[in-house]
Each structure stands twice: as structure tokens, then as C-alpha cells.
Amino acid sequence: MRGFRSPHLLDIASLGRQDILQVLDAAEVFFEVSRRPVRKVPTLRGKTVINLFYEASTRTRTSFEIAAKRLSADAVNMSVSTSSVSKGESLYDTCKTLEAMHPDLVIIRHQASGAPHYVASKLRCGVVNAGDGMHAHPTQALLDAFTIRRAKGTLEGLSIAIVGDIAHSRVARSNAVLLRSFGCDVRVVGPRTLVPPRFAEAFDVRAFDRLEPALEGADVVMCLRIQRERLSAALLPSLREYSRTFGIGAAQLALAKPDAIVMHPGPMNRGVEISAEVADGPRSVVLDQVEAGVAVRMAVLYLLAGEAERPGVEAEGAA
Numbered sequence: 001m002r003g004f005r006s007p008h009l010l011d012i013a014s015l016g017r018q019d020i021l022q023v024l025d026a027a028e029v030f031f032e033v034s035r036r037p038v039r040k041v042p043t044l045r046g047k048t049v050i051n052l053f054y055e056a057s058t059r060t061r062t063s064f065e066i067a068a069k070r071l072s073a074d075a076v077n078m079s080v081s082t083s084s085v086s087k088g089e090s091l092y093d094t095c096k097t098l099e100a101m102h103p104d105l106v107i108i109r110h111q112a113s114g115a116p117h118y119v120a121s122k123l124r125c126g127v128v129n130a131g132d133g134m135h136a137h138p139t140q141a142l143l144d145a146f147t148i149r150r151a152k153g154t155l156e157g158l159s160i161a162i163v164g165d166i167a168h169s170r171v172a173r174s175n176a177v178l179l180r181s182f183g184c185d186v187r188v189v190g191p192r193t194l195v196p197p198r199f200a201e202a203f204d205v206r207a208f209d210r211l212e213p214a215l216e217g218a219d220v221v222m223c224l225r226i227q228r229e230r231l232s233a234a235l236l237p238s239l240r241e242y243s244r245t246f247g248i249g250a251a252q253l254a255l256a257k258p259d260a261i262v263m264h265p266g267p268m269n270r271g272v273e274i275s276a277e278v279a280d281g282p283r284s285v286v287l288d289q290v291e292a293g294v295a296v297r298m299a300v301l302y303l304l305a306g307e308a309e310r311p312g313v314e315a316e317g318a319a
């Protein structure tokens with residue numbers, strides 16, 4: 001198995017279908033590794049991965065760290081709040097400083113759309129986008145695709161409803177690009193203030209401002225977090241009103257196919273965009289997404305930094 005053509009993973013649009021399938025297939029191997037009693041392989045021994053997160057994260061940062069460690073890479077988490085960024089050091093100087101320590105990969109999350117692209121243009125090592133502003137979250141879309149393919153057996157031609165704060169969502173954008181490349185019927189739905197007018201045209205999806213037509217016959221219901229930190233009162237006057245109109249509870253889920261799965265990238269606002277009953281119910285794959293996150297990020301690190309033709313999946317110390 002060969003790595004990506006690019007040394008970076010910055011967005012889904014830069015990947016072809018074959019690249020995406022390559023990640024998902026490699027992730028199947030690492031998914032199995034992650035369920036072994038000894039969850040470690042020597043694939044990236046001697047490599048160094050730096051996590052550089054300018055925004056809060058639980059799932060993405062932890063799973064990149066675990067992924068790197070399961071591949072035997074040295075993983076370093078740089079805490080922006082306790083670093084020299086808090087003294088005013090620029091993104092450029094921070095990255096050049098880290099580069100001088102010879103990492104193989106820098107994983108970056110930043111509040112500014114395009115920051116990972118800027119960093120990639122300045123560094124000699126590989127860069128992975130772990131979420132930039134409202135622009136892209138490519139590894140989230142890949143782990144979502146992995147979860148959907150495991151649940152449904154295919155990605156081809158499914159009906160996927162993405163519900164909620166589309167405007168501020170890098171998850172919605174990356175998922176729309178990926179799922180459309182597999183011929184999915186992607187429907188985005190939310191209040192008019194949270195679905196940009198040109199979104200449907202730009203991403204070749206269908207837009208709705210009512211739940212019923214968007215959920216009808218859906219194979220997958222993907223709830224999005226209401227991003228309170230990026231919202232103004234003019235966009236969403238009341239969370240209670242939002243929950244009543246666009247929240248996913250058992251009654252709303254009944255509009256989708258009987259075997260539809262429910263996804264959420266996390267963190268969830270329970271009782272706002274998703275009810276606790278649905279989040280914890282039998283059709284929820286929220287924790288499957290988290291488990292997939294480690295396997296998919298192992299696959300991404302391997303494809304970007306690995307040198308083997310095949311994933312080195314023999315246990316550490318095996319002949």
C-alpha cells in the first residue's frame with residue numbers, strides 16, 4: 001500500500017475516491033489492532049508527531065495522540081495556553097520553532113480557516129488539518145465515512161441528512177464533499193439563518209428548512225452541534241425554539257428509514273440538537289465514531305509518515 005501523493009492532509013477536496021478508500025481500508029486493519037490485548041505496532045517507530053491545537057478538543061486531540069502512540073511514534077502535545085503563543089508568538093514563529101526540532105508531522109487545529117494550508121506552505125514536514133475555522137475537518141469526515149460504511153456496508157448512494165448549524169460547521173462541509181463523491185443524496189437542513197443561501201449550489205447538495213422532507217427515507221441522520229461560541233442572538237434567538245423545531249428526538253427519527261443510524265461528531269448539547277434518548281439509543285453510533293477516530297487517524301498517520309508497503313501490524317517485538 002502506498003501513501004498519499006501529498007505529504008499533507010488539509011481537506012477532503014484534495015483527496016480522490018481512491019485516496020479515501022485507501023484510508024478506510026487501512027483503518028480497517030488498525031481498527032482490528034485497536035481491539036487486540038496489546039494495541040501497539042512498530043509502524044512509525046522513530047517518527048515524531050506534534051499536536052498543535054489552538055482550539056479546544058477532546059476527541060480529535062486525544063485520538064491523534066493515541067493513534068501516534070499505537071503506531072510507536074513519539075507524540076508531543078503542545079498546549080497553546082501554556083506555550084509562548086500566550087506571550088504573543090506568531091503562528092509562523094511557533095511553527096518554525098517546532099520545525100527546528102525535526103518532527104515528521106504537525107497536527108494543527110486553528111480557529112482561522114486556512115491556517116493549516118499556511119502552515120503547510122511554510123514547513124518542510126507533513127501537516128494534518130485537525131479542524132480550521134468553519135472550513136474543513138477532513139479526519140472527521142473520514143471517520144464518519146468509516147462508521148457509515150461499517151454500519152451500512154457501503155457508502156454508495158445513501159441518503160444522508162445533516163441537521164443543524166450548517167453555516168458554522170466544518171464537519172458539514174467536509175462530509176458534504178466526501179459523501180457527494182460517493183454519489184450520496186446529501187440533504188442539509190436547519191433554520192434559514194444557519195444554512196447559507198449558496199451552500200446547496202456550492203456543495204451540490206439539497207437544502208431544506210423543515211425536518212420532515214429532509215429526514216424522509218434517510219439512511220443516516222447526522223446531527224451537528226449548535227456552536228454557541230460562534231453564534232450571535234440574531235442568528236438563533238432561543239435554544240428552546242431551535243430544539244423544538246430542529247432537535248432530533250424519537251419522533252423525528254421515526255421519519256427516517258427504520259434502520260437509519262444517528263451520528264454526532266461531538267461534543268453534544270443533549271436536549272438541544274439531540275435528545276438523550278436518541279443519543280444513548282440503539283440507533284446511535286456516536287461512540288462508534290469515537291472508536292473509528294483512532295483507527296482512521298492511525299491510517300492517516302501511517303499513510304503520511306510510514307515507509308512500509310503494507311501497514312506493519314505485527315505486534316511490537318514480534319519477529
Ligand code: CP
Nearest residue numbers: 057058059060265266
Ligand atoms: N468532533 C470533534 O472534532 O470533537 P473535538 O472538538 O472534541 O475534537
